[in-house]
Amino acid sequence: MSKHEMNENNGSNGNDVIPKTHNSHYSHNSHHSPISPDRLLQPRGDYQTLLSYRKAEVIYDITFRFCRRFLTPGDRTIDQMVQSARSGKQNILEGSEAAVISKEIEIKLTGVARASLHELLADYRDFLRVRDLPLWDKDSRPARFVRQLGRKTPQSYEDYRAYVETKPSAIVANIAICLIYQTTYLLDQQLRRLEKDFLNEGGLRERMTRARLQAREQQKNERQDS
Numbered sequence: 001m002s003k004h005e006m007n008e009n010n011g012s013n014g015n016d017v018i019p020k021t022h023n024s025h026y027s028h029n030s031h032h033s034p035i036s037p038d039r040l041l042q043p044r045g046d047y048q049t050l051l052s053y054r055k056a057e058v059i060y061d062i063t064f065r066f067c068r069r070f071l072t073p074g075d076r077t078i079d080q081m082v083q084s085a086r087s088g089k090q091n092i093l094e095g096s097e098a099a100v101i102s103k104e105i106e107i108k109l110t111g112v113a114r115a116s117l118h119e120l121l122a123d124y125r126d127f128l129r130v131r132d133l134p135l136w137d138k139d140s141r142p143a144r145f146v147r148q149l150g151r152k153t154p155q156s157y158e159d160y161r162a163y164v165e166t167k168p169s170a171i172v173a174n175i176a177i178c179l180i181y182q183t184t185y186l187l188d189q190q191l192r193r194l195e196k197d198f199l200n201e202g203g204l205r206e207r208m209t210r211a212r213l214q215a216r217e218q219q220k221n222e223r224q225d226s
Contacts, residue, residue: 051186052113052186056088056089056113056183058179059183069172077123087116090113095113103197107191111191118180125177
């Protein structure tokens with residue numbers, strides 16, 4: 001599909017713009033080193049290597065420009081949309097930073113990021129609905145084009161700038177919707193991975209308890225050997 005086909009005004013049947021299947025790009029590429037149950041403070045990865053964070057950053061950049069281009073200054077929706085987009089991005093970052101001391105906090109903040117992006121999704125869908133603008137069908141050519149563009153790594157706003165800054169509001173809103181679905185899919189994968197790690201290894205308190213028990217056992221063995 002060529003880039004000019006993004007101009008097509010495809011009809012919508014009201015379905016969500018979400019891919020039927022996902023390739024390996026949409027699988028969570030964990031940035032964490034393998035968890036060692038013997039370490040109190042777990043290694044922290046670089047949040048910027050997370051596909052979910054990269055896409056959330058793009059969503060924020062698109063939303064900021066979308067609001068500036070298509071919403072009237074003073075409209076309260078501007079602050080709501082920009083804040084939701086920022087919350088999605090920042091909570092992924094903060095969750096990654098918190099991982100060094102608390103898996104529970106990382107899970108909580110990742111969940112907050114997902115919720116914020118769903119709030120933003122509702123705002124974009126509302127924008128289209130009240131203006132009688134089309135919501136792309138998931139199988140439409142523009143939606144497939146955006147999904148293909150979303151498979152590029154690394155992701156950055158530059159991949160979307162030409163569309164966001166020149167195309168009509170309906171196209172920009174639908175691009176954002178596609179990216180939000182991709183990002184929340186990634187966050188779902190992250191949450192499943194984090195929950196699995198937590199169930200297998202526990203949190204900081206469990207690691208501290210294990211460490212104390214191991215230290216006591218070691219001291220007991222040393223006294224017996226002396």
